Amino acid sequence: MPSDSALRIVxxxxxxxxxxxxxxxxxxxxxxxxxxGIPVETVYVRSADPVxxxxxxxxxxxxxxxxxxxxxxxxxxxxGLARAIDRGASLLAVCAGYQIMGSVFGxxxxxxxxxxxxxxxxSSRGPARAVGELAAEVDTxxxxxxxxxxxxxxxxxxxxxxxxxxxxxxxGTGNGDGTEGCHAGKIVGTYLxxxxxxxxxxxxDVFLGWTVGRLxxxxxxxxxxxxxxxxxxxxxx
Ligand code: GLN
Numbered sequence: 001m002p003s004d005s006a007l008r009i010v011x012x013x014x015x016x017x018x019x020x021x022x023x024x025x026x027x028x029x030x031x032x033x034x035x036x037g038i039p040v041e042t043v044y045v046r047s048a049d050p051v052x053x054x055x056x057x058x059x060x061x062x063x064x065x066x067x068x069x070x071x072x073x074x075x076x077x078x079x080g081l082a083r084a085i086d087r088g089a090s091l092l093a094v095c096a097g098y099q100i101m102g103s104v105f106g107x108x109x110x111x112x113x114x115x116x117x118x119x120x121x122x123s124s125r126g127p128a129r130a131v132g133e134l135a136a137e138v139d140t141x142x143x144x145x146x147x148x149x150x151x152x153x154x155x156x157x158x159x160x161x162x163x164x165x166x167x168x169x170x171x172g173t174g175n176g177d178g179t180e181g182c183h184a185g186k187i188v189g190t191y192l193x194x195x196x197x198x199x200x201x202x203x204x205d206v207f208l209g210w211t212v213g214r215l216x217x218x219x220x221x222x223x224x225x226x227x228x229x230x231x232x233x234x235x236x237x
Contacts, residue, residue: 005039006038006039006040006041007033007038007039007040007041007056007057007208007211007212008040008041008042008043008054008055008056008057009026009029009030009040009041009042009043009055009056009057009058009059010042010043010045010051010052010055010057010058010059010084011023011026011042011043011044011045011059011060012045012051012058012059012060012071012075012081012097013045013046013047013060013071013074013075014044014045014046015046015047016047016063016067016068016070016071017060017061017062017063017067017068017071017096017097018061018063019061019062019063019064020061020062020063020094020095020152020193020195021193021194021195022059022060022061022062022094022095022097022193022195022196023061023195024194024195024197024198025059025061025092025094025195025196025197025198025204026042026059028195028197028198028201028204029057029059029197029204029207029208030042032201032204032205032208032218033208033212035218035219036208036215036216036218038208038212043055047070047071047074050078050080051075051078051080051081051084052080052084053080053081053083053084053087053089054084055084055089056089056090056211057089057090057091057092057207057208057210057211058081058084058085058089058090058091058092059091059092059093059094060091060092060093060094060097060100061094061095061096061097061193062094062095062096062097062152062153062193063095063096063097064096065096065107065108066108067096068096068099068100068105069107069108069113071096071097071100072100072105072113072114072115072116075100075116076114076116081116081118082116082118085118085185085186085187088186089186090186090187090188090207090210090211091118091186091187091188092188092190092196092197092203092207093119093187093188093189093190094189094190094191094192094193094195094196095151095152095153095190095191095192095193096153097189098119098121098157098181098189098190098191099115099121099123099155099157100115100116101115101116101117101118101119101121101187101189102115102117102119102120102121102122102123102157103115103117103120103121103122104122104123104124105122105123105124105155106123106124106125106154106155110124110125112124118187119162119163119182119184119187119189120159120160120161120162120163120184121157121158121159121160121163121182121189122157122158122160123155123156123157123158124155124156125154125155125156126154126155126156126173126176128154129152129153129154130151130152130153130154130172130173130174130176130191131151131152132150132151132172133148133149133150133151133171133172133230133233133234134147134148134149134150134151134169134171134172134173134174134180134191134192134234135147135148135169135170135171135172135231135234135235136166136167136168136169136170136171136172136174136179136180136181137167137168137170138166138167139164139165139166139167139183141164142166142183142188142203142206143202143206145200145202145203146170146227146231147166147167147180147181147190147192147200147203148192148194148199148200148227148230148231148234149190149191149192149193149194149196149199149200150192150193150194151172151173151174151191151192151193152193153191156173156175156176156177157175157176157182157191158175158177159175159177159179159182162184163182163183163184163189164182164183164184165179165180165181165182166179166180166181166182166183166188166189166190167179167180167181168180170235171234171235171236172234173191174191175191180192186210188203188206188207198223198226199226199227199230200227201220201223
């Protein structure tokens with residue numbers, strides 16, 4: 001990123017997929033960038049508007065089944081997100097947003113609905129709703145941290161050979177096969193709300209690092225307190 005330009009964050013479809021506080025992921029990225037003196041510009045793209053392809057970091061959140069189907073149709077027709085990823089932008093996709101990035105996901109009656117195919121995953125409706133705290137060990141390629149968050153979904157997700165699991169589940173359901181989330185290139189998908197980046201500031205820094213390179217360390221005391229409290233509440237002693 002040239003030093004005179006701002007980091008461009010794009011939040012996709014606040015009017016359709018923002019029901020679980022996932023917009024907090026934007027606030028965490030903004031705060032962690034600004035604390036390091038990195039200027040930030042955030043664009044909120046409503047679903048009637050085109051998704052710009054000039055962003056650096058894209059984020060999309062969770063939501064109900066019908067808005068999820070609408071969001072998938074509009075994103076596919078729009079094409080801006082796919083162009084941005086081709087250009088080297090990164091993407092954090094949460095829950096409904098995560099499922100949309102695959103080739104297919106389950107609609108409100110369990111019917112298969114086409115995704116936009118940015119991740120080699122397939123989702124469908126699972127046997128029971130997965131609700132509650134989740135803890136999982138993250139892929140060492142992304143730092144080997146402990147992932148913490150809250151899940152609330154019906155979907156289960158099968159990972160294809162084009163992606164790697166984001167983590168191995170210790171507590172909770174995640175993808176439904178002992179893994180949680182996935183990653184490929186600069187795309188990370190996860191079922192976790194919380195919001196995910198407030199619970200996992202190391203992941204916010206993975207995204208910032210992909211855009212700006214080396215990052216100065218910053219004070220993490222409040223994040224650490226939140227993580228410790230949540231992890232102690234769920235991890236077996
Ligand atoms: N509708 C999807 C499911 O139930 C996504 C839910 C969510 O985003 N929390 O699996």
